[in-house]
Amino acid sequence: MSVLTIKDVTKLFPGGTKAVDSFSLEVADGELVCLLGPSGSGKSTLLRMVGGFEQPTSGLITIDGQDITHMPPEKRPTGMVFQSHALWTHMDVFKNLAFGLKLRRLPADEIKRRVEAVLELVGLGGYGSRRVTQLSGGQQQRVALARSLVLEPKILLLDEPFASLDQHLRERLREEVRDIQQRVGITTLFVTHGQDEALSMADRIVVMRDGRTEQIDRPDVVYRDPQTPFVAGFIGTMNLIEGTVSNGTFTRASFSHPLAVADGPATLAIRPEALDLVAAEPGAAKVHRVTDYGTHGLLDLNLPDGTRVKAMVDHPGQFKNGQGVNLAPRAVAAYRDNKQIFRSEA
Numbered sequence: 001m002s003v004l005t006i007k008d009v010t011k012l013f014p015g016g017t018k019a020v021d022s023f024s025l026e027v028a029d030g031e032l033v034c035l036l037g038p039s040g041s042g043k044s045t046l047l048r049m050v051g052g053f054e055q056p057t058s059g060l061i062t063i064d065g066q067d068i069t070h071m072p073p074e075k076r077p078t079g080m081v082f083q084s085h086a087l088w089t090h091m092d093v094f095k096n097l098a099f100g101l102k103l104r105r106l107p108a109d110e111i112k113r114r115v116e117a118v119l120e121l122v123g124l125g126g127y128g129s130r131r132v133t134q135l136s137g138g139q140q141q142r143v144a145l146a147r148s149l150v151l152e153p154k155i156l157l158l159d160e161p162f163a164s165l166d167q168h169l170r171e172r173l174r175e176e177v178r179d180i181q182q183r184v185g186i187t188t189l190f191v192t193h194g195q196d197e198a199l200s201m202a203d204r205i206v207v208m209r210d211g212r213t214e215q216i217d218r219p220d221v222v223y224r225d226p227q228t229p230f231v232a233g234f235i236g237t238m239n240l241i242e243g244t245v246s247n248g249t250f251t252r253a254s255f256s257h258p259l260a261v262a263d264g265p266a267t268l269a270i271r272p273e274a275l276d277l278v279a280a281e282p283g284a285a286k287v288h289r290v291t292d293y294g295t296h297g298l299l300d301l302n303l304p305d306g307t308r309v310k311a312m313v314d315h316p317g318q319f320k321n322g323q324g325v326n327l328a329p330r331a332v333a334a335y336r337d338n339k340q341i342f343r344s345e346a
């Protein structure tokens with residue numbers, strides 16, 4: 001059992017930057033939670049406070065009920081993997097992994113057994129005698145992960161561990177890490193600003209903005225039911241159309257859609273895949289660009305006032321630049337004052 005609890009944690013840096021603002025989260029035993037947010041939203045600062053590399057200004061951090069808020073990093077039952085892995089290049093892989101165990105004065109045969117087991121786990125069995133510099137970027141990142149895991153931490157902390165790798169390798173490694181994390185059953189906090197990474201790896205996603213939580217939910221819920229326009233715009237592609245509601249109808253330029261909310265301003269959110277198009281002249285919108293991705297097409301549309309709208313279509317060949325279309329959303333959400341006020345399912 002390893003449960004991480006973060007309660008009302010705030011970090012104020014000298015100079016006045018509030019990097020983390022009254023943040024609370026509980027990560028359940030064996031759970032992988034992703035901190036997802038734009039650059040500067042406080043993800044690394046939060047992770048570093050859990051790892052002990054940064055001190056909270058206020059708040060409480062516990063692991064299995066034990067207060068670790070001000071415990072030095074080397075005393076904590078946490079293992080951290082950074083974006084730049086900082087392996088010791090003058091040592092071979094085995095020595096990199098054995099280092100922390102030697103500090104703990106484990107017997108040599110126990111060290112050997114644990115290092116070999118963890119190398120097996122990360123798919124680097126037999127690589128113990130390789131120099132770190134003789135490994136690829138992906139292999140080095142796996143050694144960095146192994147170096148954390150070999151100490152058998154209760155909580156694994158990963159800060160953008162794949163950021164320096166190319167897209168293809170990144171996708172493969174995140175599957176591997178997810179696999180390893182589930183096999184070991186280790187409670188994990190994972191920082192990323194890549195939404196694909198968060199959506200494909202996490203049990204739950206925390207969407208962060210300005211040091212605070214915008215939404216905490218399962219990936220499918222964050223995608224399907226974003227609670228704020230920020231989350232709606234941040235996860236996946238979303239049309240966010242500012243307009244006005246009057247007598248049950250939302251209007252922006254020549255586009256209108258029934259919306260059963262009180263009169264006033266509103267932001268309408270429509271996924272490109274939930275927007276049907278009907279050819280019509282002159283039409284509410286004009287086709288600006290057609291992109292054919294083979295499996296589907298993406299259309300960029302313009303409302304007469306210049307508002308851009310994206311729609312996904314099965315047969316892009318049916319559309320031409322300059323053509324008029326009417327927009328028929330199958331599902332929408334609406335926001336006002338930063339809160340969701342309406343949602344319909346497709």
Ligand SMILES: Nc1ncnc2c1ncn2[C@@H]1O[C@H](COP(=O)(O)OP(=O)(O)OP(=O)(O)O)[C@@H](O)[C@H]1O
Pocket residue numbers: 013014015017018019037038039040041042043044045046193
């Ligand atoms: N040591 C520091 N001193 C002062 N301000 C800092 C320090 N470290 C971070 N900050 C500030 O705190 C805020 C949050 O930074 P943080 O590194 O946690 O963001 P992040 O979400 O990890 O961003 P990124 O995705 O770019 O890594 C930023 O405004 C940053 O400039």
Ligand SMILES: [Mg+2]
Pocket residue numbers: 043044045
């Ligand atoms: Mg960061």
